[in-house]
């Protein structure tokens with residue numbers, strides 16, 4: 501090929517390109533024009549370039565410059581055309597714009613989770629931090645260190661799910677008290693939420709696995725008044741102002757021990773079937789940490805005192821949402837959960 505012929509071919513490509521590009525009326529047509537002109541394998545431009553080596557060596561420089569110019573021109577033609585093409589609505593079924601929008605299904609937090617998070621935030625404000633412990637525990641952490649007498653009925657196969665001779669599923673979150681005291685120097689203020697297991701519990705107000713929240717404060721010179729003030733403050737914050745009362749109780753790991761009641765959230769004290777006509781509902785067990793427990797965890801029981809409590813968020817959720825049956829919380833029935841989750 502001579503330089504003359506080559507330059508003619510370049511200008512023919514220029515003319516062809518401008519006709520091809522202006523004939524494209526959709527983005528898809530423009531795309532196939534781009535392929536025909538600039539495609540690496542079979543495009544017109546690359547065909548021209550392949551004939552460059554057949555030119556006399558002295559002419560190649562000029563020929564190369566001509567190819568580059570036409571390439572730039574084609575790219576500009578394509579870009580201009582692309583800007584002036586309006587996308588065309590796809591063919592196919594027409595869209596009915598009057599149809600009501602489909603509502604998105606929004607997930608929510610489970611009511612027990614909502615209650616746990618709210619309790620955590622109230623105690624966080626008071627300087628408590630979150631502590632966690634294992635659900636598979638040893639007998640020592642679950643019972644012995646917590647001052648359960650040897651052969652206490654709670655250790656019995658009846659209530660406790662044993663995984664082996666030594667290892668069991670914790671029946672309460674109180675073992676986290678021991679684990680915390682073993683690793684943390686007082687002052688201690690922790691909240692320990694978690695799952696616990698009891699074997700023979702399943703009726704309208706009990707489930708075999710349920711969550712608990714443990715609280716523990718240990719320091720020099722703290723007493724029952726701190727326990728009572730903190731838990732009363734909590735109940736008022738959580739229920740938005742409520743009557744409370746403490747009743748003497750018994751736990752092996754606290755002495756003295758007390759259960760706290762709040763006024764029945766359903767009848768507000770006048771008496772109904774939910775509160776068995778007492779006007780009150782129990783929400784937690786508590787007490788001063790027994791000196792034997794401090795000693796078992798390796799603390800100086802002469803120097804430190806502590807108080808602790810344990811409560812059941814599911815029970816508290818029943819009160820908050822006025823539920824007749826705790827199993828509603830475990831059934832995963834979306835019709836129910838959609839009403840109370842948030």
Ligand code: PHE
Pocket residue numbers: 671672673674714751754785786787808809810811
């Ligand atoms: N662990 C007790 C229970 O499961 C609750 C509790 C915790 C009581 C801490 C007193 C102090 O019933």
